[in-house]
Amino acid sequence: MDWFAADGYWMGRLLFQRSLAVVYLVAFVCAANQFRVLIGAQGLTPVPAYLRRAYGRRSPTLFRVRYSDGLFAAVAWAGAAVSAALLLGLADLLPLWAGMLLWLVPWVLYLSIVNVGQVWYGFGWESLLCECGWYAVFLGNNDVSPPWLALIALRWLLFRLEFGAGMIKMRGSHVWRDLTALYYHHETQPMPGPFSWYFHHLPKPLHRAEVLANHVTQLVVPVLLFLPRPVSTVAAVVMIVTQLWLIASGNFSWLNWLAVVIALSVVPDSLWSRVGLSASGTASSPAWFEAVVIAFAAVVLVLSWWPARNLVARRQLMNASFNRLHLVNAYGAFGSITRVRREIVVEGSDNPFEDDAWREYEFKGKPGDPWYRPRQFAPYHLRLDWLMWFLALDRTSHLSWFMPFLRKLLAGDEATLKLLRHNPFPDAPPLAIRAVVYEYRYTTRAERRATGAWWHRERCGELVPPMSL
Template identity: 55%
Template sequence: MEFPAWLTAWLAGDDYTIAREILERGVAALYLVAFVSAVNQFPALLGDNGLLPVRRFLRHPYARKQPTLFRRRYSDRLLRTVAWTGAVLSALIVAGVLQPTPTYVFVPVFLIVWFLYLSIVNVGQTFYGFGWESLLCEAGFVVAFLGAWDTAPPITIVFFVRWLVFRLEFGAGMIKMRGDRSWRDLTALFYHHETQPMPNPLSRTAHLLPKWFHRLEVLGNHVAQLVVPWFLFFPQPVASVAAAVMILTQLWLVLTGNFAWLNWITIVLAFAGISDPVFSWLFGGADVGGIGASDVPLWYALVAVAVTVFLVVLSWPPLKNLFARRQLMNASFNRWHLVNAYGAFGSVTKERYEVVVEGTADDPSDPGAHWLEYGFKGKPGDVRRLPRQFAPYHLRLDWLMWFLALGSRDSPWFEVLLLRLLEADTPTLKLLRCDPFDGEPPRAIRARMFLYRFSTRAEKRRTGDIWVRSEVGDLVPPVSLRGRQ
């Protein structure tokens, strides 16, 4: 029995085939980055000899309820197997190898990528407690159902990606307006470029721009996050213009900061608002788009509608949260990290504190002991070193060091870090930029707190320093493996 074409014709988003390519390949590319990051960092941070071992975490009843491949057993070898498998499958999607396969093959493979990463996130504890982890999980699940080339992109899935972008942007805008007066009086960016978790090479340049420009930055941010997202649900070309505005504002954030893949995934997802005819116009009227089928098979129409209904049902808690007086920031309402609440920088730090870790080969009780500083890859340390660009790669230890300097109470990992440095643990030292002891264990370790600020133009010309720092005091007095000195 054949079904009339009109039963599924309404579902065919055949004007969004270029958007589908960008969404699927872009999200897969960020999964690839995330899996490589896990291979490089997870064993030292959370492995068998890590700062917060997964084996210990799995003893808690909460951990045993999480959907993860590691629920029954964890090993560093299994972690690497999971991460490399996810990386290979992600790379195949990025390269376009899997898109010509049937949708009943493509979608399960994409969902395998999603679940492999979800398995890592759900045992990642503090080191994976960032909003963009849940964002990547949600994006992977939703984008998977855009399907392969044998079906048109289901329009309900396209619109759900827009709903994801709306929650991401509008949620961030609302948390700012509710959270900190500096966002309301347009002064937040007097400080933010300097005090953000991990500055990049252009952060100092942005910080030194005139205050009137910073006020315009904040005003533009409010427009981009509180007004523009509503237009994603308007007819074309309005939705495309709204998406373009958000992409441009996110590119400014990419230029001036290191926010892992947060800005990049927002850019990728915003392409759900741009239609093939708009791409044709952008390319001077060239015939672009029309990649793959122009209709949705009935069997897949049923799948897409069922998934859409499922996601809509899950949308109620985050929808309420958007307009709640006590809005949650970066919250998941289920163990699968689907349809989450998002937000960033509800408050702006006015001063930048940094924890500087030092070791000595001398007697630490000797006032003349020579202390040498451990260098981190991303966080400020050496005042003459220009901050590097790492995003979309995520330096998890460096980010946690920023929270530590803010007075984070959830920092049991830091004591273990100091112990690993005293042991000259090779995997831990690989997380750092430089080891002043060349792999040899120091006699003692200490941690001091400093106040950092960007140098002015005159100070930079005179000294060559990027940062100016002043000591605040000891965070951890000298300790050694033989006990506190």
């Protein structure tokens, strides 16, 4: 069929699939490195206990048959190995049907992980990765031209990702509507990066311009994705530049990276050729492949009813999946902006009756030591650090995992300590532990020059009083 093939997007497909393989690889390595502490059999929220509960019994996952930490590790590392093979181009060396099946493997493996990940995998970018991975199956390989229907589905995904985020902001808080959101966001975002202090101290008129540009990028530009070239190309490039700006300003796991990956599929070969990149292959498509892609497009169309309705709903859902396969989801981020940053600081002591005897545990990503400059971790996802940010916002609903975490620190659990940046008790665990609440703000330029500190903090309460085993 002449209308079926998009011959001008060979490079866009190649870059999308190879870049997606990189994100898959990072996601599987994250899972392998962190699961034992978080959701392992002896973890903070164990998978076996979750699967015995009502909702857990409905989750489609390979672990329905059997769960063990060894099996989980095998699934995670197998996913990493397949992702690496896809990155190296194995799918393009195989027959079309085999390449499609190879792309299906990481989708099945990662969906199995997400569906038992519980609160640790409750982020919008988990569903986004599952959805991207499913679309990649139907893009084909070098045996066929990129199918237009699959490319349009990717544009629809990018539209939902950007437009959903823009609408949730406009509906969520007046600081987005009056253009003052960035007066606070860089300081209160979940995990600041190495440049976030500098972003925060940009002039306020520039902050207002940033918010206005964000609204244009998320509410106007996505519509242009469905117009002919070069308008759609310009829209994709604007989105890529905007996402790179967000990547520089903070750590948002692979959310922004996936947005860039999807936008790459919109850029035509004619533009890639100007920078010396080109790709090509066999142009004809077998009838069975065209039938499969048409069926895929029909499924996307049917499943789009729920997220499309959500976009215009008065009470818009943010980062919602309407099916257990995490396909054709609703997206959005930062519908509300926190104006004051509070952090939970975990402290241990061998002499809990002496105020000066308490020493702090330091996390890898979340703010702690005021003199420690935040690091860049994204697209790697520090799940424990992110949940510590949510704990500071809601100090009751997250205690179900936080109290077991404190007990593991009291027991000197080595796997748990590996998720931290610094253990103040390297020889033996402390006798007591507590969780203190601090209010953090960025230092001013003058304070930074005088003290060298990135943060100023003041103690404002106690979440967990001193406890021992």
